[in-house]
Amino acid sequence: MFKKFLTINILIFYYCSTLFSQNLIQDNNFENFDENTITANVEIPIDSIVKVSPEDVLYEKIAIDTIDSKDKFIKIILFDDHTWNYLDLHKPQISEDILTYYWDSEKIHSYKELDIKTLPDEIPIALIDSLSGFCSPFVAKVSSPYCFRGKREHNGVDLKVQIGDTIRAAFDGKVRIAKASRYTGGYGNLVVIRHTNGLETYYGHLSKIIVEEDEYVKAGEVIGLGGSSGRSTGSHLHFETRYCGQSFDPQRIIDFETGSLKSFSIVLKKHYFSIYSNHKQTDEQSLAASQRIVHTIRSGDTLSGLASKYGTTIDKICKLNNISKSTTLRIGNKLIVR
Ligand SMILES: [Zn+2]
Numbered sequence: 001m002f003k004k005f006l007t008i009n010i011l012i013f014y015y016c017s018t019l020f021s022q023n024l025i026q027d028n029n030f031e032n033f034d035e036n037t038i039t040a041n042v043e044i045p046i047d048s049i050v051k052v053s054p055e056d057v058l059y060e061k062i063a064i065d066t067i068d069s070k071d072k073f074i075k076i077i078l079f080d081d082h083t084w085n086y087l088d089l090h091k092p093q094i095s096e097d098i099l100t101y102y103w104d105s106e107k108i109h110s111y112k113e114l115d116i117k118t119l120p121d122e123i124p125i126a127l128i129d130s131l132s133g134f135c136s137p138f139v140a141k142v143s144s145p146y147c148f149r150g151k152r153e154h155n156g157v158d159l160k161v162q163i164g165d166t167i168r169a170a171f172d173g174k175v176r177i178a179k180a181s182r183y184t185g186g187y188g189n190l191v192v193i194r195h196t197n198g199l200e201t202y203y204g205h206l207s208k209i210i211v212e213e214d215e216y217v218k219a220g221e222v223i224g225l226g227g228s229s230g231r232s233t234g235s236h237l238h239f240e241t242r243y244c245g246q247s248f249d250p251q252r253i254i255d256f257e258t259g260s261l262k263s264f265s266i267v268l269k270k271h272y273f274s275i276y277s278n279h280k281q282t283d284e285q286s287l288a289a290s291q292r293i294v295h296t297i298r299s300g301d302t303l304s305g306l307a308s309k310y311g312t313t314i315d316k317i318c319k320l321n322n323i324s325k326s327t328t329l330r331i332g333n334k335l336i337v338r
Pocket of ligand 1: 156157
């Protein structure tokens with residue numbers, strides 16, 4: 001049964017190689033393995049790297065162990081007939097364009113200088129393809145959605161995690177930011193990954209960061225542990241999806257409760273980048289929501305004053321902000337007026 005499981009695993013590795021599966025990684029003991037021929041952590045000449053050959057699969061060789069090499073995307077696989085082969089886990093391939101465009105390991109939001117007006121109205125994104133897969137960063141209910149939250153924008157979703165829960169990379173990519181709390185404002189210990197599909201994902205409030213800046217990661221690879229670092233009450237994962245620095249509701253692409261991807265691709269509309277746009281709306285509603293006008297309360301402002309200034313009614317303002325007519329307006333707070 002166990003052998004069959006491993007054989008099936010080779011098949012998965014060979015034909016898909018999309019998930020950085022740890023199932024085959026056992027301890028490195030192998031009685032009959034000739035330590036002089038090859039040892040763990042040797043540097044492997046790049047031209048000698050081969051995939052596990054189809055014959056290995058056809059003749060049903062049974063994999064009994066794997067050994068790490070210096071390159072985390074190359075493993076040495078040991079078979080029951082005392083032969084071995086390299087196992088290529090396929091380092092993620094990211095186009096040079098994506099890797100060099102506003103790449104910055106210091107600034108958390110590296111696209112700040114990019115003018116959103118230069119982005120097209122519709123941006124098609126292939127979320128996964130034959131080479132790169134998907135894994136939900138964590139499977140849990142969304143405890144706080146992508147929305148405008150009183151005083152500030154909540155540019156991602158919160159997922160309830162326990163301290164120490166494993167947090168995984170959503171797609172293949174390269175780590176742009178892996179910084180401790182003191183460098184990230186409210187994000188706490190933060191990982192930002194730029195993906196092969198052009199998106200970036202943010203993982204905040206981690207208790208421990210496991211990857212390093214500039215490291216390549218596969219979808220599903222553990223990148224950190226859940227925590228409560230930074231501006232956080234109670235342990236949770238703050239997760240963001242961004243394109244060219246513009247955040248959009250992660251629930252547009254991921255069902256966090258089941259841990260599944262909602263579709264293989266998405267066409268990002270420009271209005272999705274508004275904090276008032278979310279996955280529950282139709283595109284028409286999203287567009288209308290993105291055109292909302294927000295007023296920052298100043299001394300002397302009243303609901304009736306604002307209603308006449310913006311050509312609306314007190315009732316409408318109250319409804320939009322979920323407040324009552326008697327709510328005290330606090331200077332500096334933001335109010336949706338239309
Ligand atoms: Zn959050």
